[in-house]
Amino acid sequence: MAAVLNRLAPYIKSNEYLSNPIKKALYNYFYRPNSKIIKIFDIDRCRQQAVQKIFEKSNFKNYLPKRLNTEERCIETDVPEVFIYQFEDAYISIASSAIWVKDHLITYRSKGERFNEGFVTAHNNMDAKVVLKETEELEEGFFLGGNGSWNWFHFMIEMMPKMMLFDEKYTRTIFVNEIVLKIPSMQTILEIFTKNRFTVKYLNQDKTYFVKKVYYMNDFNHIQFNRFDGQIKADGTFYNAETIRRFSDKIIENLPEKTGLPTKLFLYRKNTHRIASNQDEIMDYLKEFGFVPVCLEELSIDEQASYFKNAEYIIGISGAAWTNMIFCRNHPRAISFVAENAESFTAFSNLGRIFDVDFHIQLYNNNGLHSDSNFIINFEDFKELFRNINGIQ
Known part of the structure; x- marks a missing residue:
């Protein structure tokens, strides 16, 4: 049996066949417990785990860049409802925006978005392939990582503004990418929003973490990290202007x-x-x-x-x-x-x-x-x- 599965491995590991029931079952049998193909759940299906609503669903005027001899244009972009969620017994990777709970990968996706980062090695529209790397257990914390958590733009625009809205009554521990320790500008921004309020736990992006209780806020500022078609587009971009202005004001006040x-x-x-x-x-x-x-x-x-x-x-x-x-x-x-x-x-x-x-x-x-x-x-x-x-x- 093992010899047959070894010959099938390259075939069943390809993205194209992630959702084929037979190949999915073979993969999950052969690669257990270190890797699985699991069903993707959009986070809006997890309202029973929501503990606080932050923003209602809305629309965003998404302005395309101005160029010489061209008219300025904007497109209407849907902005999802934003909640603080509480998940128990979950796997996280600080380099991935997804949360792995039981046999589901919970995430937010805009049209055409690809998110195979961290412990997510591949996915299509229905299923994802996840890998359990070296695993460490944690008690609880607020997840402040995600796709691009090592990048100045994603750190500043998508992740850190959430600190304006998260209440320490839920937890006084936050999870961030340990790369912050190597980048003084990130360290300074993090200290402004955590000083005397939170304990920071720096997570290794090459590890998987099992967390007994993790708090997660979906994005109110969002930019597609990657796309299936490899393009760089306006799709999926939205901001909460009022919150990001307050975020900016607080930084300037403290520098x-x-x-x-x-x-x-x-x-x-x-x-x-x-x-x-x-x-x-x-x-x-x-x-x-x-x-x-x-x-x-x-x-x-x-x-x-x-x-x-x-x-x-x-x-x-x-x-x-x-x-x-x-x-x-x-x-x-x-x-x-x-x-x-x-x-x-x-x-x-x-x-x-x-x-x-x-x-x-x-x-x-x-x-x-x-x-x-x-x-x-x-x-x-x-x-x-x-x-x-x-x-x-």
Whole structure:
């Protein structure tokens, strides 16, 4: 029997056949107890586990980025009801937004969204393949992880604002990705919202945790982490503007402000990915207008916040640095260079609307490789866009 199953293993492990009853049964028999194929439950089917309603269902005006010679457009996006849920005897992975309870994987999905991160190695629309890695048992806590919990944008926009709404009467322990310990800016933000209120438990993203009682809040700010079709789209993007403004205000109130900083910023990239081969040419042109290069990865969070708070103009290549628009208070103009396959990505254009940033994009060709460097930004198109925004003939 084992020899037969070994020959079948590559076949039954493929995504295409996850929901085939026979292959699913064979897989669960052969790979128990370390891996299983289980049914996906949308979290709105778990209302019996809800302990508090946070927000009613609503609609969000999802604004597509402005471009030269194009009309600004928005699409209506459905926002789900938001609850605090309590799950017992659950498995979690700090790198996954899903919760594994009994024989169900509980998660939120927007159209076309893919979430195979952490202990979820594959899924289709009905079933998911989950893997129990090294497992540790925990008593209780509030889950503040998820897909992209290691990323500045997802950490700041999707996860940390939940601390504005979570009541410590449920638990005084929170679970976060241990990568926060390595990133001073994340540490600072976490301390602002947990100091004298919560104990932080840092979870290893290579482990699975069995939690006797875990509290979970579904997203009120949400951006698709990945898609089945590999595209980068507006689908599934929504924000709660009032909460994210209050979140931003609290951070600014708790950070020392730097003064005397330049107000025209070029977000210069180095020692990272997504670097244009002609970014120096653009920077040299902008110096004539008083711009200075700023490498945010070299700055503390209070310096980053101060730069954006006082900025009058921000130009740079798209990336997590644009998350810092939440600190803008000076109604700046902005130009972000965006890959062609991300022209309808609305995460930053919506932040611009919320924080009064006049946000524009210019596309560049990257052959569909979103993170690659050595692409070229069309310099003449940039000058035309820059002159148009500034009323320069």
